[in-house]
Amino acid sequence: MNGDKERRATSAPLDRADERIRHDAGLAGATRAFLDRVRSGDLGALPVVIGLVIICTAFQSLNPVFLSSNNLVNLLFDCSTVGVIALGIVCVLMVGEIDLSVGSVSGFASAVVGVLWVNMEWPAWLAIFAGLVVGGAIGALYAVLFNRFGMPSFVSTLAGLLAVLGLQLYLLGSTGSINLPYGSPLVNFGQTLVMSPAVAYTLAAVTGAVIFATAFRTAARRKRAGLSARSLGSLLLRGIVITIVLELVVYYLNQDRGVPWMFGLFVALVVAMNYALTRTKWGRSMNAVGGNREAARRAGINVRRTHMTAFVLCATFAAAGGILSAARLASASQQAGTGDVNLNAIAAAVIGGTSLFGGRGSAYSALLGIIVIQSIASGLTLLDLSSSLRYMITGAVLAVAVIVDSLARRSRMSHGRA
Template identity: 60%
Template sequence: MTSLETPVAAAAADLQDERLVTPQGFADSIRAAIRRAKGGDLGMLPVVAGIVVIWTIFQALNQTFLSSTNLVNLAFDMVSLGVIALGIVCVLLVGQIDLSVGSVSGVAAATTGVVMVRHEQSLGLTILAAVGAGAAIGWLYGQVLNRFGVPSFVVTLGGLLGFLGTQLWLLRGENAINLPYDSGLVKFAQLWFVPDALAYAFAVAAAGGFLATGWIRARSRRAAGLSSVSLQWLSVQALLLAAGLLFAVYYLNRTRGVPWMFMLFVALVLIVHYVFTKTKFGRALYAVGGNAEAARRAGINVKAVYTSAFIMCSTLAALGGVLAAARLAAANQSTGTADVNLNAIAAAVIGGTSLFGGRGSAFAALLGVLVIQSISSGLTLLNLDSSYRFIITGAVLLVAVALDSAARRSRQAHGRG
């Protein structure tokens, strides 16, 4: 080895390509973010900026918007739609679509009422029946798509109509089946809050978990000869996260506190995020969504990935239906209808999931549904009818898709795919 080759060999392997370098400090992180933005990788920046703008406008128009009471209500209201949107992220990642998630959630809600009230079964069996029905529907979609080649748009459009009829059939002509107010399911969705001390402990644990996983990843990268984030910058990030979470808990605890229902949603987001980023199946989802033929030639079972994505989507849609019924303490004919389908898809796209497949994250559902429910909550406080909500949500969705398309062209121009 010559003297000219030594410096390169001694440097971290990924320092030879700036696109692969891990930012090691605050300045490096800013430069990396600017570089990614120029290359068309906007990440979550647009939706976070959108939330700040929306909250600022509504707070200026009505001082109640950012009150602790309204934010607790917002945390409750975003859960059922957010869980459904989380399922939509799964199918969008593989370049498919599911237009029937609202109807599937309605079937799950009706199943909840029938099993719990009419047949007087236990809560565990009720949830298992409802969520199991959703998983079966997702498996059916996968089989039709894989065996007959029917586009997912058509398959799920048929499912939208068919399962809406199934929902009405389960209710047997009744407008609603009321769930017992003293049941654990209804209390969970309306009355149960995380104890103050435990909520603070969760906030600290989340920051500690971020620090621990970041340190483990940095050590692994250094052992492999790659660049890694510095411990100092990682500690600063963890402290900022802890401060933000502790303040959020303190603010919500000024009234009722942090709902257990919202904690369930956050837990689901973290679990799905882990599946997407840390498992072989998650990598297969992104690969199939990026280029299905290339994924097939790489040895990935594309048909199995499609089926799994639809099962995840329908299962989460069914769980969202159960939570919606619990929140209303009733399973009725309107559960899952109206704008649930479009809002769930809009939430996933607004949160940063690409309609073209291969790009997105579990946090897209959380951020996207926060945008939609913030708009709904703000307009309600201003005593404006739903027409304004549809117009504003549609405009935000159009902007999100336009940004996604522009970013996609920029990534292709910069050779980032």
């Protein structure tokens, strides 16, 4: 008995027992493994990070105001509204579908809140809840059309875009807009409310600690299963570096107004969705259905229910983004949700790394992608360039992201990683 324990303690991990396979160790080994993953098409967030560095460098050289703390705080406010909508787009893209009506749903939800809160004098919290429920109901309708009648999501959501926009125009009536009570908690949340420095520094430290604890737990589980795992020193170093970076970002933003609470809500939703997609049975079902629907069905996964949750979450996040946008503008208008909202939400999810082919993506795609989109918009605004250039540049970035995704997918298939 003791001899078996000793052999297990001294033997190599199960995933490194085959001597015919190269096993990388140390810093040089980690670098080689990273390069091998990139060559095989497992790019992760590398393209968007490189793109963001190029964008920031270019705009900062053209206008030194771009990376000022004041402009970055405004950028974070703007990221939060469409970013929440993009988070819903990630859900439907994960199962290989699409929702083209998120802009209309966001505008309609803001109109519902305005009518119930201002015109009918409902409590603000109840009006917000009703707006979210309406969004979820629209998503459930799309799922029924897809599951029961086989209507392609492209067609049903395109029809929904027009129908929901009509409902929004009808609800707002001839006035065309409803001003939300200025100075109310919701409007303050969308326009001015920022974290105190103590709270922001504490949350940054807690975030670093949570990242370390999660990685440590994963390493411990791998060791108990007899698999290789990262050393405690490397995990600790990674957690310390992330914490220091977050603290420096908070310090820089505090040179102006500070970290917006609305952006904090967006990040919290991203973290929660990332946990759900990576650590739960539902998240594994989303990946499986998006990767191969028939194989997922034969494996016992309830494919219809998975599609239902994806569409409902997408529409609910769209409604939440619309309500946040109304709070940001202090009004619900007929223009809410129109223009480039659909483009930016879908582009943010794809640019951030979520595959249009389904089965691959991350909640962090919405965060990274919307920062890229809003950075382009902010930089062009500071340069006083026309919106036509913003549309063309955003479209070009989206096209490049799709091309990179297609090439990476082809590379993964050739290397057996698809």
